[in-house]
Amino acid sequence: MPVTRSRSGHRSVAFVLLTVHYCLVVAIAGTAVAWAADKSPPQATGKLADFPRWVIAADYTPDGKLLLTAGGESLLYRAGDVVAWNVSDGTKAFDLLGHSTAVWAVTVSPDGSLVATAGYDGLVRLWDMATRQPKHDLVKHKGWVRSLAFSPDGTRLASAGADGAVVLWDTATGAESKSIAAHMGAATCVAFSPDGGTLASGGSDKLVKLWDATAGTEKSKLEGHGDAIWAVAYAPDGSMLATSGADRTVRLWAASDGKAVAELGGHNDWVTSLALSADGARLVSGCMDGTVKLWDTAAKAEQVGPARLKSSVWCVAFVPGEKSIVAGTHTGPKLVPLPEPALLPPPPPPEKPRADEAEPAAKKSAPEKPANP
Secondary structure, eight states: OOOOOOSOHHHHHHHHHHHHHHHTHHHHHHHHHHHHTTOOOOOOOSBGGGOOSEEEEEEEOTTSSEEEEEEESSSSSSOEEEEEEETTTOBEEEEOOOOSSOEEEEEEOTTSSEEEEEETTSOEEEEETTTTEEEEEEOOOSSOEEEEEEOTTSSEEEEEETTSEEEEEETTTOOEEEEEEOOSSOEEEEEEOTTSSEEEEEETTSOEEEEETTTOOEEEEEOOOSSOEEEEEEOTTSSEEEEEETTSOEEEEETTTOOEEEEEOOOSSOEEEEEEOTTSSEEEEEETTSOEEEEETTTTEEEOOOOOOSSOEEEEEEOTTSSEEEEEEBTEEEEEEOOOSOBOOOOOOOOOOOHHHHSOHHHHHSOOOOOOO
């Protein structure tokens, strides 16, 4: 996988993370589970603003009262955590304890009754929100699981793993309902279409694929990214698909036929995460260089955005009310106020050359005509 230089040590850590998946993830993950089996992650204390650990993923409950964050002491083998926070005052509500390695994904079911989490060790776990206890452990993937998505009706859960598989699970029974050999290399992200009929996946093979969510058959393949895909998200009305990746771009696609609609550039590092506003008019993207960018999906142009953060951004999500976002970083979650929607001003036109600069180079360099003898 191509790698660009960066001044951040966390950038190189992320590359190591992805590289291991191609060759040693199965053996290493198994060792990690045995090594950390008797270690429970410490419970979080204090407030959201003071939480110092890695936040790799985040999601809000449908009623907007709780924010769930997932991460741990590091990206890899150390103890992971899932913490629920009260949105009203930022205090901790409770922990979901049990992951012995970093937690890379957390998502809440559409009705708020279930939470799904996935760790670096490959464990996918379904939690009952009423009891705050595990409901099912979903064991299938060989190594790291990067992404999870509930179907719109909450009856299915999709998981994407470093083994290249996308697995569909029955959330009532915890049984595997379909396994798709989706990507050459890691499957890195998944998202259901709003009608539940299509499942989108992205992979380290630079491809975004659309699948029939029932049959598990491939419907189309979206090509254009120049490096691994990191995030995929559907517009709320299902008309558009947004993707981002290690090629530093955000791309928009027509969901109906998979045709490319726009390429949005401007990030200077891997674009790790995406989120769309409730009306689909605004797209936010987070990047490893600490930047958070806002995009007008109709104009296909960048909006005025917040100041760059001091830490690499691993996830972004709109806060209920959409006046701010939460960004997960390696130094904890950051609540970032959002400017009112406004397009960035166009770049200034190039300066006109001065008269002497406009003179043809050949004429300027020609020797003076010799005087008559």
